[in-house]
Amino acid sequence: MSEKIKVLIVDDASFMVNALKEIIESDSEIEVIGSAANGIEALSKIKQLRPDVVTLDVDMPVMDGLSAIRHIMVHEPVPIIMLSSLFGHGDITFEALRLGVVDFLPKPSGAISRDIHEQGKEIIERVKIAAAVHIENVHRVKLKKINVREQLSEKYGFNDLDSVVAIGTTLGGPNTIIRILSQLSPKLPAAIVVIQEIASGILPSFVSEFNQYTPWKVEVATEGTVLEPGSCYISSYHEPMNIQINQSHQAVLRSNPDSDNPLDSLFASVAEAFEKNSIGVMLTGVGSDGGDGFEMIRSMSGTTIAQKTETCVYPNLTQCVIERGLVDEVVDVNELGVLIEKSIAMQSQEDHTVHS
Numbered sequence: 001m002s003e004k005i006k007v008l009i010v011d012d013a014s015f016m017v018n019a020l021k022e023i024i025e026s027d028s029e030i031e032v033i034g035s036a037a038n039g040i041e042a043l044s045k046i047k048q049l050r051p052d053v054v055t056l057d058v059d060m061p062v063m064d065g066l067s068a069i070r071h072i073m074v075h076e077p078v079p080i081i082m083l084s085s086l087f088g089h090g091d092i093t094f095e096a097l098r099l100g101v102v103d104f105l106p107k108p109s110g111a112i113s114r115d116i117h118e119q120g121k122e123i124i125e126r127v128k129i130a131a132a133v134h135i136e137n138v139h140r141v142k143l144k145k146i147n148v149r150e151q152l153s154e155k156y157g158f159n160d161l162d163s164v165v166a167i168g169t170t171l172g173g174p175n176t177i178i179r180i181l182s183q184l185s186p187k188l189p190a191a192i193v194v195i196q197e198i199a200s201g202i203l204p205s206f207v208s209e210f211n212q213y214t215p216w217k218v219e220v221a222t223e224g225t226v227l228e229p230g231s232c233y234i235s236s237y238h239e240p241m242n243i244q245i246n247q248s249h250q251a252v253l254r255s256n257p258d259s260d261n262p263l264d265s266l267f268a269s270v271a272e273a274f275e276k277n278s279i280g281v282m283l284t285g286v287g288s289d290g291g292d293g294f295e296m297i298r299s300m301s302g303t304t305i306a307q308k309t310e311t312c313v314y315p316n317l318t319q320c321v322i323e324r325g326l327v328d329e330v331v332d333v334n335e336l337g338v339l340i341e342k343s344i345a346m347q348s349q350e351d352h353t354v355h356s
Helices: 014-024 039-049 065-075 090-099 114-118 120-130 148-155 173-183 203-210 262-277 291-299 316-323 333-355
Strands: 005-010 030-036 053-056 080-084 103-106 163-168 190-196 217-220 231-236 241-245 251-255 278-282 303-307 329-331
Touching: 005 014, 005 039, 005 120, 014 030, 014 120, 030 039, 030 120, 039 053, 039 065, 053 065, 053 120, 065 080, 065 090, 080 120, 090 103, 090 173, 090 203, 103 120, 163 262, 163 333, 173 190, 173 203, 173 333, 190 241, 190 262, 203 217, 203 231, 241 262, 251 262, 262 278, 262 291, 262 333, 278 291, 278 316, 278 333, 291 303, 291 316, 303 316, 303 333, 329 333
Parallel strands: 005 030, 005 053, 053 080, 080 103, 163 190, 163 278, 190 231, 217 231, 278 303, 303 329
Antiparallel strands: 241 251
């Protein structure tokens, strides 16, 4: 019989620790090996108990959750799931994901209420997935806030929309999305549409904070939005978007709530709308979604790119498309931005050559 997944709960509220312990240990494959009431205590317990996964609150005395993440990821790296009622604070959710937490789930208000027990199935599922993380591939993204006045001409540039980049990821993806956007020039004649695994309630605050760290215009993907170059539209895997061409020949976002395979659907819609000027990018994640969509992009002579499996937090998504032979370029996580920019530039150059 395989060993149980060992979990350390970090929360200063004893009733929350008890509630989480009850939820987690309702699954026979997981055990809670201890708890800590603050970040300092958590560091000591991690070193002593060697948990497979840590659940971490944000608002704690002595050392808060964000400070704890910085120390843990440097000194005692371990998969961290943030469980916080502060998910509406954009600076907190963004910072936690930037620093490398593998997941961020909203902790229901009202603490030990029916809500947290209803959320139990999701917590158990995420703990199991987090235990399989390639922790050596989790890295913080170094950023600084942009000066909006200085970057205004870049952030709201006026270029033609030549290409659309569709980026697909599930768990572990937000950190890599942040990394890519920090590398790309906003003056590219392209828009980016992202589907990532993030709670819908977190997404608006995450995007609002993200927008302060990149010259790209970052927005929550919403029904009917007309795509603009230099803009990045992010949707949750649970409320995904497609692209359609409207009667005015504009590319617009369309809600796609009934899709069982949101990444397939997004990639296919981009291929249909932009044909050879479509770029599909597959990042870290769990599952096998996206392969059929990649196949559609290639059939339209578009470009497909995948993050190198060895650099993924979760390798499943990229491994599936690579094994099916559907990827034009496989690159290290730090080279994704350069390759995306190069692909956009080549497509734009071909268009201008044809029209000249």
